[in-house]
Amino acid sequence: MSSSPIYIETASAPTNIATIKYWGKADAKWNTPINDSVSVTLDQADLKAVTTAAASLSFEKDRLWLNGVEEEGAAENKRFRACVDGVMALATDKVDPKTGEVLVKKEDWKKMHVHISSYNTFPTAAGLASSAAGYAALVAAMMFLVGAKEEYPGQFSTIARQGSGSACRSLYGGFVAWRKGGDKPDWSDSMAQQVADENHWPEIRAVIMVVSDEKKDTSSTSGMSTSVATSELLKHRAANVVSKRMEAIEKAFLAKDFESFGQLTMADSNQFHATCLDTYPPIFYMNDVSKSIIRILHAYNAWAGELRSAYTYDAGPNAVIFTLDKYVVEVGALMLHYYPEFGENYISNPEFGTKIKE
Ligand code: 2P0
Incomplete structure (x- = not known):
């Protein structure tokens, strides 16, 4: 047994x-997008990734475990390396708080190998942004482990972005934009920015219907690449649609205008799935149940005479339904009436992103 100490920290991050x-990469190497995006960070009650990072001179190689199973060769993975090495480059000295003694010099972190263990509390790769929470938690755990300090605000999000694009938004709570950037040659301006914090609109709720927990058959990365290569609608969307919607939805969120927020949310989900259909060969993420939920919610809003619910679907069939606190029981009851088998609907509030040490 080696006598080298093992340093260890744990962090968790929610999904968004x-x-x-x-949808669509501008630069695959830097993992940057063709358009801005914005998301609601969920709370950590149900949907989160919890990651423990350990470093020691006694470790012989970098290793990764996901949900308790070791991923062979994962430490050579480009995304994993970008996150681990990106945070390592911002390491600081580790100082004993009692004695002031330097335990690890900042340049010595790089001499150690890391062991990373992460688990998700929700279906992996079923369109519930598990990679967002996973890479955000990896970056956060590494940050705590090596006492990393940003050189400019948002730098950690540029590192998480290289793990998975959507992960950059999970580092903050509330309503979080990802500005596509591109004015800097190294894309260091492609980063997340908090639009409103988690206390801004406490009445907003997300009801999540896990329609299927099967792994999706087209990964986001490959789907995006086919869409960029073949979809005319995607080009139109990036050039003419998204920036107007970004401005309008940020304004709606700040004004707590649920009607506008909901309309924009549904329109953008629909356009995203339309670009998937416009991709050749087409990609289908929603299934018949997803589509029925859309019809039910439009009928419910029409019955109410106001917009009380707004759906959105990512790269999978699961529905996320935004509503307000005062309607959440109604929406939940409506869903259970039609789909009694889906006992598992999560109700989440927007909350603070990462930075929570376990
Ligand atoms: C999003 N999605 O904005 C969109 C909506 C899916 C549909 O971000 O290749 O897993 O790792 O950068 O972040 C899914 O894409 O893709 C995604 P990579 P990621 O949340």
């Missing part, structure tokens, strides 16, 4: 649900 969607 985009209301204006990221």
Whole structure:
């Protein structure tokens, strides 16, 4: 047994649900998008990734475990390396708080290997942004482990982005935009920015219907690449639609205008799925149940004479339904009436992103 100490920290990060969607990469190497996007960060009650990062001179190689199973060769994965090495480059000295003694010099962190263990509390790769929570939690755990300090605000989000695009938005709570950037050659301006914090609109709720927990058959990365190569609608969307919607939805969120927020959210979900259908060969993420939920919610809003619910779907069939606190029981009852088998609907509030040490 080696006598080298093992340093260890744990962090958790929630998932986020985009209301204006990221779909399409501008630069695959830097993992940057063709358009801005914005999302609501969910709370950590049900949907989160919890990651423990350990470092020691006694470790022989970098290793990764996901949900308790070791991922062979994962430490060579480009996304994993970008996150671990990106945070390592911002390491600081670790100082004993009692004695002031330097325990690890900042340049010595790089000499150690890391062991990372992460688990998700929700279906992986079923369109519930598990990679967003996973990479955000990896970056956060590494930040705590090596006492990393940003050189400019938002830098950690540029690192999480290289793990998974949507992960950059999970580092903050509330309503969070991902500005696509592109004015800097290294894309260091492609980063997340908090539009409103988690206390701004406490009445907003997300009801999540897990329609299927099967792994999706077209990964986001490959789907995006086919869409960029073949969809005319995607080009139109990036050039002419998204920036107007971003401005309008940020204004709606800040004004707590649920009618406008909901309309924009549904329109953007629909356009994202239309670009999937416009992709050749087409990609189908929603199934018949997803589509029925859309019809039910439009009928419910029409019955109410106002917009009380707004759906959005990511790269999978699961519905996320935004509503307000005063209607959440009604929406939940409506869903259970039609789909009694879906006992598992999560109700989440927007909350603070990462930075929570376990
Ligand atoms: C989003 N999605 O904005 C959109 C909506 C899916 C539909 O971000 O290749 O897993 O890792 O950067 O972040 C899913 O894409 O893709 C996604 P990568 P990611 O939330």
